[in-house]
Amino acid sequence: MAATLEGQETKAETGSEPERRKYPFYVEKPLESGRVQKFLEIMAAIVRHTNYGAILNIYSRTSTKCARCSSACQVFQSTDDCEDIPCYRTNLLLKVYRRHFTLGGMMRGRLLGDPGLTERDIDEMTEAFYHCTACRRCNLECPMGVDHGLITHLGRYILSEMGIIPKALLVSVREQLEGKTGNTSAIPAPAMIDTIEFLEEELEESKGVPVKFPIDKDDVDYVFFPAVSDFLLEADTLMGNAAVLYAAGDGDNWTISSGYFDGINYGLFYSDWILERILQKEIDEVRKRKGKKILIGECGHASRTAKGFTAVYGGDEVVPVISILEYTHKALMDGKLDLDPDAITERVTYHDPCNMARSGWIVDKPREILRSFVKDFVEMTPGGAENYCCGGGGGLVSIDEIHDYRMNVLGKTKAEQIKRTGAQIVVAPCANCKKQLAEICEHYKLDAEVKGLHDLILRAIRLKPPQGNAESQPAATEQPAVASEIEGGN
């Protein structure tokens, strides 16, 4: 299958002049003709079957176009290009809706000879919806309450159904849903098991205790889904996760299921249908293991998709979802974590993943954890719900061919923020943020390392050796486990 990159040329459907269509990323199987008709067909089907009709109607009626959102958008702040104003971007899709799906728009179009959607509009939307990281910071500033991130999601959804989707996202999802390995990083289960056996050895060597990563254990409280890339790239994060579970008395009360072990869900970035299918795999795996809860590792979008959509797609008996950050915070508050206050001497700052913080869901907990053992913790401002996106949100971090754009435009504000803190360690509890922030630090020559929250915990945590029979987990029996106490519903 031929991939298409910027500058690919195809013939216009009507008219004799060739029209340049620039895809800003590699696209497999781009539609060569009939794009306008296809776009409208897809939009009609989505309006008919989904819940987007309500917001298309109300947004197109009420959007006041005050441009206040521009002050919140880091893309606009970097480019100063009016086409990067969130409201401008949203209006690209609302214009199509008004013109083709409302009576007034159709009549006005006829009267004024407005042809409606054009090839150029589709190109503009493709570019616009993939300039946006869907961080939803602009939503905080919109007096009307227009959610531009939701419109970006919808715009990408329509485009994806006509084949306009970054190849990087597509191939990952294909492997996850239809491939042999069933995960986005294409890690075979035996390789994953080898990895965690190695991590267990590492943990025993460094901490002197047999911390386990239980595999395929049934009837446990937690079935663990990290961002699967952690198995390749973030060994310290995973070891930190396991160490906390051990210390909290749940060392044998969680499992990684070799049938499916990927928390990543790129559906959030471009398709309701993909989101539903991936989440269903997660829910099915938990039910197969007779697990009680979904425990999500350090990953923003994985946490949000599980937390926000398990109730949507999970049927009548909703599986509760907990982020590892919530779990660790609870363990800390219960006095179950012994963290060495002298272990981390560097200046540390915290980056809020948008998918955890924007709604106010996970803001204070990680800060409380860090402040409990980090000597020199500094805030990044603005932070919390008003944080700036790392610049790799919305799946853009996976698109290597837009690396320069991610660095020079999307990551510029974050680089300035990090620089102002003077931090030597930037903590980011999200696989995507970590990748983007590490690249930013390198690109802007910032003297900072990017780490997961549990990477630091791993350095600081002091684990008690098991007592009695080494095969059992005395820590789990001596004290009440966090599992039995934590509230994890949606």
Next chain:
Amino acid sequence: MDGWLAFAQGPLFRLTFLIMILGLARIVILTIWDIGRAIRRGPKIPLDYWGLALKTLGWLIPVTKLHRQRPVLSVTSFLFHAGLIVVPIFLVEHIELWRAALGIGWPGIPRLLADVLSFFVIVTGLILFGVRCLNRRVRSLSGPIDYILVFLLIEIFLTGFIASRSFNPFSYNLTMLMHVLGGECIFVLIPFTKLSHCILFPLIRLATEIAWRFAPRAGEEVVRTVHGEVKPI
């Protein structure tokens, strides 16, 4: 002129007012229908109506939502909206018209307050019009109707403000005719333009919240409708 004014204040007023009421009723019913359908299709999980109401109310109180980079513009916008809502409804002369026509009335605001609020609407309206014309960001988002609406609103308040003043260079009847016709244009435009946020505002955040609750199996139905079958990725 007297005949025109009488026509504008009589049948034309009734017609345009009716258009506004019916138009607003239509979009409110359609919006509630949309939201209701989305709730029925979506998952059966409780909605935080109270939280959404508080969020919506928060945007009606400018103190909590001042634009940090442009606080003056936020205050300007608030004063503009406050006058737009209060003066037409609570001006004593307007209430008298209702009382004469339908026999219904309500307490009005003091004349001085009405004058001050009207003055604010004119001044802040001119500022907002200026911003729309001169600010590159706002201009890039604006179409003709965005300018027309602000212009019309300023015109209505300006003519209303000067109609019976000694410094009015025009005749009372002409000024009043312009005032009434301007108001009637707005009546007709409200349901069909962004001014409809005057009634839909409380529903926007609710609609957004519900839109994030995707309808189960809807994605598959979209695929089947568009592609006929579910194909490999």
